[in-house]
Amino acid sequence: DDWEQITRHRNLCLLPAKLTVHQLLENYASAKTHKSSDSKNNKEKAIQEVTAGVREYFNVMLPSQLLYKHERPQFDQLKREDPNLVATKVYGAPHLLRLFTKLGESLVYTPLAERSTSLLIVYLHDILNYIKRNASIIFSNSDYVSSDMCMES
Numbered sequence: 001d002d003w004e005q006i007t008r009h010r011n012l013c014l015l016p017a018k019l020t021v022h023q024l025l026e027n028y029a030s031a032k033t034h035k036s037s038d039s040k041n042n043k044e045k046a047i048q049e050v051t052a053g054v055r056e057y058f059n060v061m062l063p064s065q066l067l068y069k070h071e072r073p074q075f076d077q078l079k080r081e082d083p084n085l086v087a088t089k090v091y092g093a094p095h096l097l098r099l100f101t102k103l104g105e106s107l108v109y110t111p112l113a114e115r116s117t118s119l120l121i122v123y124l125h126d127i128l129n130y131i132k133r134n135a136s137i138i139f140s141n142s143d144y145v146s147s148d149m150c151m152e153s
Contacts, residue, residue: 011144017092050123
């Protein structure tokens with residue numbers, strides 16, 4: 001459990017993640033779009049737009065809303081080492097799931113029509129189902145390390 005690893009055991013996620021948010025969303029998009037080459041236009045565009053939107057939200061929300069207090073020094077160190085850090089290319093699935101827990105409250109402020117919001121929610125659920133179906137290869141306790149080890153490197 002992510003919360004327990006970070007808050008109780010004081011561990012940190014090993015970064016860069018073995019499977020980054022960027023890679024995970026690319027894998028999802030590939031799995032969903034190459035199957036249906038006939039209906040490429042709308043469905044493929046929608047998947048590309050949704051995954052691009054998730055990436056954007058992730059990059060914006062990570063520093064202020066997706067990190068536990070204990071993780072902030074690690075982020076600050078990474079940002080000092082690379083001021084152009086792109087969070088989706090460093091962080092992995094545990095942080096992506098944290099984003100999904102916050103998206104509902106953020107979508108309220110998105111200027112989308114009701115139909116568009118409903119369609120977006122369908123795709124977000126589909127991404128979550130993809131993560132659930134592939135959980136055994138996406139998540140591992142070995143993705144967490146002692147915070148002492150992280151801050152030394």
